[in-house]
Amino acid sequence: MNLDANDFELFGLSPRLAQDRAEIDAQWRSLQAEVHPDRFASEGAAAQRVAMQWAVRVNEAYQRLKNPLRLAAYLCELNGAAVDAENNSAMPPAFLMQQMAWREALDEAGDVVAVEALAADVAMQRKALLAQLTRTLDEQRDYVEGARQVRALMFVERFERDVERRLEALGQ
Amino acid sequence: MALLQISEPGASPDPHQRRIAVGIDLGTTHSLVAAVRNGVVECLPDAQGRVILPSAVRYFIDERGQARCQVGAEALADAALDPRNTIVSVKRFMGRGLADVVQQGRLPYQFVDTPGMLQLQTVAGIKSPVEVSAEILATLRQRTEDSFDDEIFGAVITVPAYFDDAQRQATKDAAQLAGLNVLRLINEPTAAAVAYGLEHGAEGLYAVYDLGGGTFDISLLRLASGVFEVVATGGDSALGGDDFDHLLAEWVLGQAGLDASTPQDKRAVLVAARATKEKLSAADHATFACPLARGELSVRVDREQFVALTRELVARTLAAVRKVLRDARVERADVKGVVMVGGSTRMPMVQAAVADFFGQVPLTDLNPDEVVALGAALQANQLAGNAGADEILLLDVIPLSLGLETMGGLVERIIPRNSTIPCARAQDFTTFKDGQTALALHVVQGERELVADCRSLARFELRGIPPMVAGAARIRVSFQVDADGLLSVKAREETSGVEAAITVKPSYGLADDEIARMLQEGFRSADADMQARALRQSQVEAERLLLGTRSALAADGDLLSPAERDAIVGLMNRLQTIATSNDHRAIDDAVEALARGTEAFAAERMNRGIRHALAGRNINEV
Numbered sequence: 001m002n003l004d005a006n007d008f009e010l011f012g013l014s015p016r017l018a019q020d021r022a023e024i025d026a027q028w029r030s031l032q033a034e035v036h037p038d039r040f041a042s043e044g045a046a047a048q049r050v051a052m053q054w055a056v057r058v059n060e061a062y063q064r065l066k067n068p069l070r071l072a073a074y075l076c077e078l079n080g081a082a083v084d085a086e087n088n089s090a091m092p093p094a095f096l097m098q099q100m101a102w103r104e105a106l107d108e109a110g111d112v113v114a115v116e117a118l119a120a121d122v123a124m125q126r127k128a129l130l131a132q133l134t135r136t137l138d139e140q141r142d143y144v145e146g147a148r149q150v151r152a153l154m155f156v157e158r159f160e161r162d163v164e165r166r167l168e169a170l171g172q
Numbered sequence: 173m174a175l176l177q178i179s180e181p182g183a184s185p186d187p188h189q190r191r192i193a194v195g196i197d198l199g200t201t202h203s204l205v206a207a208v209r210n211g212v213v214e215c216l217p218d219a220q221g222r223v224i225l226p227s228a229v230r231y232f233i234d235e236r237g238q239a240r241c242q243v244g245a246e247a248l249a250d251a252a253l254d255p256r257n258t259i260v261s262v263k264r265f266m267g268r269g270l271a272d273v274v275q276q277g278r279l280p281y282q283f284v285d286t287p288g289m290l291q292l293q294t295v296a297g298i299k300s301p302v303e304v305s306a307e308i309l310a311t312l313r314q315r316t317e318d319s320f321d322d323e324i325f326g327a328v329i330t331v332p333a334y335f336d337d338a339q340r341q342a343t344k345d346a347a348q349l350a351g352l353n354v355l356r357l358i359n360e361p362t363a364a365a366v367a368y369g370l371e372h373g374a375e376g377l378y379a380v381y382d383l384g385g386g387t388f389d390i391s392l393l394r395l396a397s398g399v400f401e402v403v404a405t406g407g408d409s410a411l412g413g414d415d416f417d418h419l420l421a422e423w424v425l426g427q428a429g430l431d432a433s434t435p436q437d438k439r440a441v442l443v444a445a446r447a448t449k450e451k452l453s454a455a456d457h458a459t460f461a462c463p464l465a466r467g468e469l470s471v472r473v474d475r476e477q478f479v480a481l482t483r484e485l486v487a488r489t490l491a492a493v494r495k496v497l498r499d500a501r502v503e504r505a506d507v508k509g510v511v512m513v514g515g516s517t518r519m520p521m522v523q524a525a526v527a528d529f530f531g532q533v534p535l536t537d538l539n540p541d542e543v544v545a546l547g548a549a550l551q552a553n554q555l556a557g558n559a560g561a562d563e564i565l566l567l568d569v570i571p572l573s574l575g576l577e578t579m580g581g582l583v584e585r586i587i588p589r590n591s592t593i594p595c596a597r598a599q600d601f602t603t604f605k606d607g608q609t610a611l612a613l614h615v616v617q618g619e620r621e622l623v624a625d626c627r628s629l630a631r632f633e634l635r636g637i638p639p640m641v642a643g644a645a646r647i648r649v650s651f652q653v654d655a656d657g658l659l660s661v662k663a664r665e666e667t668s669g670v671e672a673a674i675t676v677k678p679s680y681g682l683a684d685d686e687i688a689r690m691l692q693e694g695f696r697s698a699d700a701d702m703q704a705r706a707l708r709q710s711q712v713e714a715e716r717l718l719l720g721t722r723s724a725l726a727a728d729g730d731l732l733s734p735a736e737r738d739a740i741v742g743l744m745n746r747l748q749t750i751a752t753s754n755d756h757r758a759i760d761d762a763v764e765a766l767a768r769g770t771e772a773f774a775a776e777r778m779n780r781g782i783r784h785a786l787a788g789r790n791i792n793e794v
């Protein structure tokens with residue numbers, strides 16, 4: 001095992017999108033228990049430096065593994081289909097129409113109840129898209145199509161953040 | 173005054189046990205030091221048996237014309253007589269500029285508006301909040317050394333979870349100035365959870381509600397078999413018991429139609445406000461009484477009036493609690509217990525509001541003043557290598573997002589809040605003009621979209637980029653947050669290899685040479701023979717590294733070939749010999765040589781640890 005091992009190797013997981021969150025959490029805790037700088041606090045600078053590098057690496061992998069969208073993007077990239085969202089924002093018209101409808105609904109939603117209803121709708125849609133993405137990556141192993149779906153989900157997630165901010169502004 | 177150390181001849185404890193490691197709660201209104209002694213964690217009392225040290229420092233000129241200072245209860249007793257030179261609640265000024273201090277007019281100090289961190293004009297000269305805090309820390313260091321009749325090996329110092337980078341750095345600087353070896357900065361709620369969790373064998377999701385003198389923190393932690401994982405944290409680094417005092421004082425002055433204009437009056441009403449607040453925790457009503465320059469102030473205050481007056485402050489804490497639950501994506505009902513920390517949680521209306529919010533009675537069985545120092549002492553004991561088998565692991569987070577200023581004064585977030593530390597993240601940027609040879613970087617911390625609404629941490633420049641067309645340069649900016657929650661930033665142009673790096677010694681911190689100057693100027697000159705201190709520190713470091721390497725060899729020596737082992741043992745022997753000399757530079761060099769010589773070994777050991785983790789076993793079982 002070295003610092004260049006991929007996230008799945010580092011955590012001893014099979015390289016797929018569907019993961020057991022409890023297993024990821026447990027694995028993260030036991031890895032940190034081995035590499036955290038606190039474990040080497042009485043051992044001087046060399047051990048501290050190495051521990052710091054490893055603890056950073058383990059946390060980086062953990063952040064990715066527990067976020068399905070980031071994990072999906074990572075899987076696509078490992079399999080040669082980089083998501084490259086900045087240079088590739090073409091989306092099917094139907095998807096864009098729905099995005100616009102959501103944006104309008106958010107602009108018009110005047111109270112907490114309306115914004116929460118929208119939030120529930122978006123969350124449901126995200127779940128459905130994620131289930132589809134899991135099939136694309138884990139069963140069909142189509143990473144190019146997977147990368148396209150990741151880009152769509154990134155739009156949905158960005159919109160969810162806007163909805164959340166709106167809820168915060170409304171004091172909920 | 174040293175306590176008599178009694179030990180049987182020949183029964184001196186194991187050398188590991190002699191490493192004195194303390195936990196220090198450096199609080200807004202008071203500070204404490206705790207340590208594990210004979211296997212029991214306890215707060216250390218001063219010679220008069222008091223564990224609480226009021227965080228008050230008074231500067232004065234003695235009869236021989238020497239500038240001096242006193243710390244603690246004695247300083248506090250003079251606060252009303254000499255308010256300008258008696259600094260209380262200095263924690264609120266740590267890492268802060270003058271513009272950050274909201275009630276300047278209500279405070280009796282003479283502020284000096286310097287670039288970066290504010291300073292205070294006292295009879296003993298201009299003092300930085302870092303120097304004032306260092307006096308408090310030095311007093312606690314002295315208390316410990318008297319109590320153990322030995323030097324401190326290292327300290328864990330607590331900070332509010334919501335402290336930003338500038339405030340953390342200022343705290344670490346103060347410790348350095350006080351001659352303390354900082355083993356780790358840890359967050360106050362996390363320390364409280366350690367003390368609480370170990371006491372009660374708690375498992376599951378816990379909230380720590382920490383309302384201190386000047387700061388409010390709310391943290392959610394998941395506790396599982398010795399691991400204390402902070403899930404999310406939030407709060408307000410400028411909301412605490414002091415604010416309740418200010419509101420009460422203003423209301424009472426308004427009722428009486430008086431005002432407090434002299435420094436003496438300002439201090440006196442605040443002292444009376446705190447006394448009244450404390451009485452109202454036990455009684456339904458109290459009399460707010462204090463003498464003022466223009467007459468005696470005496471107003472009856474009912475508890476209901478006080479509650480109504482401060483309802484807004486309690487509501488602000490609950491808004492922060494809601495935000496943290498949302499950040500963690502959990503419901504109130506998921507929270508198994510709520511631990512109350514900080515003296516201000518003694519107010520009945522605070523307890524009632526928290527109980528009402530969570531639908532359960534909060535846990536108040538540990539002394540809210542002591543619990544933070546006790547938890548810090550447990551962690552210090554472990555970091556010093558004294559704990560043995562019952563190891564705990566703290567996995568903490570950064571409280572506020574870190575980012576860079578981009579075009580149009582917007583913030584590009586690099587590390588989001590609530591990321592587990594240590595962590596690192598890199599982001600690529602490019603040049604926007606043809607032939608651009610420099611890039612200015614502005615590091616900020618906060619949650620807002622606009623740079624102007626975030627805290628500015630540091631500015632630095634990457635120079636010497638070879639001229640290229642716009643957009644061709646690839647500038648990688650890396651953020652790294654260490655286990656103390658402190659940030660360092662590095663920028664590198666990838667095609668040419670040009671680099672620039674800073675440890676964020678922010679605009680609000682002290683430069684290293686400023687600290688050196690303060691040390692040189694004989695901070696606490698009475699006990700400061702700098703040369704001797706430097707030598708002693710080098711020797712402690714050498715001893716620490718030798719012990720560490722020895723135990724590493726015992727545990728994992730089989731990973732080395734005989735030649736590798738011989739090389740390490742050679743370096744150890746050399747260090748052992750040099751450590752007895754008086755040359756601290758030679759010792760430092762030998763320490764560094766051994767550190768470098770064991771780097772590959774450390775990497776191998778880390779590998780073994782990871783293999784064990786993957787095999788689902790703990791290294792202790794092997």
